[in-house]
Amino acid sequence: MYKIPHFTNIAHLNSITSMLSNELQHKIDFKTKPLGALGDLEHLAHKIGMVQNTTSPELLSPYMVVFAADHGIAGAGVSAYPQEVTYQMVMNFLGGGAAINVFCRQQGIEIKIVDAGVNFDFPSGLALIDRKVRKSSRNILEEPAMTSEEYHQALENGRSVVSEIAATGCNIIGFGEMGIGNTSASSLMMSKLFDLPLVSCIGRGTGLNDDQLQNKIRILSQAIERHSDVSAVDEITQTFGGLEIVQMIGAMEEAFRQNMLIMVDGFIATVAVAAAWKKNPEILKNCIFCHVSDENAHLQLLELLGQKALLNLNLRLGEGTGCALAYPLIQSAVNFLNEMSSFEDAHVSNKE
Incomplete structure (x- = not known):
């Protein structure tokens, strides 16, 4: 060595x-x-x-961290599912019944679930990492998703989660997310980070039909018009991001600082990497892009970053599932x- x-x-x-x-x-x-x-x-x-x-x-002690949070814009109808699905899926994660639980068990990957900002009071005694900054991001149709203080707290919370995991000897970590409305936040971030037409960054998310997709485009166009003067990376993320996305950014930055291998999941996780990359391009050296998702803009985003994903299985689930499925290939390498x-x-x- x-x-x-x-x-x-x-x-x-x-x-x-x-x-x-x-x-x-x-x-x-x-x-x-x-x-x-x-x-x-x-x-x-x-x-x-x-x-x-x-x-x-x-590869030592692989971990998967799933960050969960709600989005203020979810109530405007940008998702096919109601907001309460976020906390319900967190309970499913904790019960071991979600796809990411199945795949992590199969691969021997330790999984941690983080409450970054779920709009729910979880009972005590759960195996849940509490890093809640606030209950849900704010409605970006009316104001930035979070204040500057909330934004920096979310970044720090994500860093602290990874710092604790790194202390266990882990040298490879994947990140997933759960949050109704987070493809909308990610589309807005991508559009602003790369100065792209918004419509090219918007997909069907949780499975919108044609009418619902047009409604999503209309609503997100209003959001981006309201905050048209936002341009710096931290401003973009604070204005349009979700608490789980911001904590993921902080987690990725800390994983890079710890020189861990970073398994990157789908569209939302790749947007988080893109925000981190805008501040420090070196982070891509540690990133393994696990799959290209069925979300409309993900392939375009990978190409903008000059990256090729390991798998293309038409996934659009999130949760870190692409990371867990790609892990055997990483082990094979x-x-x-x-x-x-x-x-x-x-x-x-x-x-x-």
């Missing part, structure tokens, strides 16, 4: 990084296979080795790098 010293000049650092990259590529290329035959798994293995600064990476024989080890002739 290469250990990069804390105090070194840029040229020396670049040299060490280049040496590691070359050694990783050599190790990948000389496995018992044709060059490039494992496709994207080879790129993934190289990426993980670079993040962990070693030619023999490992690590395993082939560490366990697959080289041509020399296996006494197999390489091509001339």
Whole structure:
């Protein structure tokens, strides 16, 4: 393993990084296979080795964190489901009955549920991480989704969750979300972050029909017009984001600070990464984009970030389900790098 010293000049650092990259590529290329035959798994293995600064990476104590919160705009009819589904699904998560619970159990991933701002008083004694900033974000048709104080508190709350998890030895973490109305918040954020026409950033979310989709476009157009002067990244996120999205941003920033691998789920999680990337482009080095969702703008967003997702299963559930489904592929990338024989080890002739 290469250990990069804390105090070194840029040229020396670049040299060490280049040496590691070359050694990783050599190790990948000389496995018992044709060059490039494992496709994207080879790129993934190289990426993980670079993040962990070693030619023999490992995945330790994987975690999934699901942030939940309500949205003030949900009452305007931007979702096919009523707002109370948010707290009901949180109870489902805690009971182990949601898709993300099933997939995490299957893969041996520890799951944590965070109340970032659910409009409900949960009973005591639940295995729920309480980071509630307020009950629901504010209605962005009338005012910013949160005050500056609430915004910064949400960022800090997300960081604190990951800091505690990192202390357990976890080095790979995925993030999911639950919040009726959060595809609307994400569409608004994407439009403002990348200066895109709003309509190109809006999808059907939880399954809107054509009339409901047109209503969603109309309502979100009103919201973006009301806050047309907002332009800075933090202003955009404070104005249009949800409390669960903001806590996810803070969590991703802390995961990067801890040099953890960051499994990115669907559209909403990718919007959160985009906001973090606007402030620090280096975060993408640690991100593994797990799937491209069926939400209209997700593929476009991945392309804007210059990223390719591991899976395309037409998912549009959220919860971190894409991360849990992709985890075996991530494990496979690590395993082939560490366990697959080289041509020399296996006494197999390489091509001339």
